[in-house]
Amino acid sequence: MSQEIQKEEEKENQSPIVSKVYENVIIFKNLQINMDETLKKYQEQQIGPDIYKYNVISLPDNDKIQNDSKLKIFCEERDFNGILQNKDKQVQLNRFSMKSPKPELNLIKKLLLSMHVGEESWFKICNFSNQNEDSNENDKQTTVFRYFKIKIVEQQIIEKPLDLTALENRFLQFEKFRKDGNTLFNNSQFENAIKKYKKGINFMEAWPKIYDQDIQVQQKKKYYYYLFCSNMAQSYILLKEYEKAIMILEDIIPQCRGNEFEIKSYYRIIVCYMKTREFDKAERYLREVKHVCQLDVDQSQLFNWLEKECKPLKKVKI
Structure with a gap:
């Protein structure tokens, strides 16, 4: 010592x-x-x-x-x-x-x-x-x-597993996938967030047929489907995987007419096509959103701005 x-x-x-x-x-x-x-x-x-x-x-x-x-x-x-x-x-x-x-x-x-x-x-x-x-x-x-x-x-x-034979617990499980995914998203863990949203969609596909006849249940179930898809698309955009985001958005845009995800999905797909330099497709969705959706003043200004950004870029030779 x-x-x-x-x-x-x-x-x-x-x-x-x-x-x-x-x-x-x-x-x-x-x-x-x-x-x-x-x-x-x-x-x-x-x-x-x-x-x-x-x-x-x-x-x-x-x-x-x-x-x-x-x-x-x-x-x-x-x-x-x-x-x-x-x-x-x-x-x-x-x-x-x-x-x-x-x-x-x-x-x-x-x-x-x-x-x-x-x-x-x-x-x-x-x-x-x-x-x-x-x-x-x-x-x-x-x-x-x-x-x-x-x-x-x-x-x-230590969370106890939910009894999924009860309908209310199935929607609680949806909420859990949403919250866990959003927590990961807010912490910039986009790949893990996508996995959580995908789990929510997979859980939805294993839905008991006994509940399919209830219209309110169907509407609530569709809401979570659009939510998971929308959040997945945004996660892919932030990962700069625009093609994957486009595949999701092209699928859900016709399905979510008039709900809160419609205009948001149009905006995202237009941005994706501008990022991938597919300006013709971006312009097509710009025309469509103005024709199909009821836009407020702020939304109209946003899409007008996108259109102005898109036109000069389209003329640039690559």
Whole structure:
């Protein structure tokens, strides 16, 4: 061992207070805390017969911890005298599954279920037990106190699969494909977003025939089809894969007359044909959108601008 390292270790052992920082959480390895004084700072809340909670950081609007979630937590344990327990395991970032069958974790699970993501709390636990098994009934019971300071850093919720025999759950599944795809899209993960939208379309193709006779169900189902196709087309455009976007848009434009996807699809296919320098086709769709669709002032100005952009480009020899 080098002399420098030895000096550092001697200095640490001699120091009455040694601290270590883990992501803004400070733990004092050799510091004894007065637990009564510490807990007086916070409002007491009883969450069990022998369990009391003291909120250090309270975020009641955040997600509540769920039974089937996975967590990242900091956990600090001290005894009645404020001495740190299990020093080697303290204040490490632990991954914790609420489904863990370990008996020693049952108590911690109860504490976690009273918390929200981002919260930090002290817990005072009073466990009553006899001093020894041979003691008489007249022997006094001793109170053993345990203190835990827990911070919830992150929660991952394990989603249960939907019962797809119920019609409402099938539409909830559509919503899930939409939200997951849009999240990926907003994070510029366009290829993965396309995969999610395609899953939505594939899920639609495996539709039970029993629901096909309901007109409202058919309309709602078509809405999601146009939505997935429209979002896929825009994803391909941003990937500069214009031919793939054109294939989708040419297919859905005749189907979505009068709905919210019609004008949007015309705009996108015109842009795609301008990008691929197929100006005759771009002009054809420009004429069509003006003839078929009821455009408001802003939309008319947008397509007039596209037409002005298209005409000079058409004259350029390649």
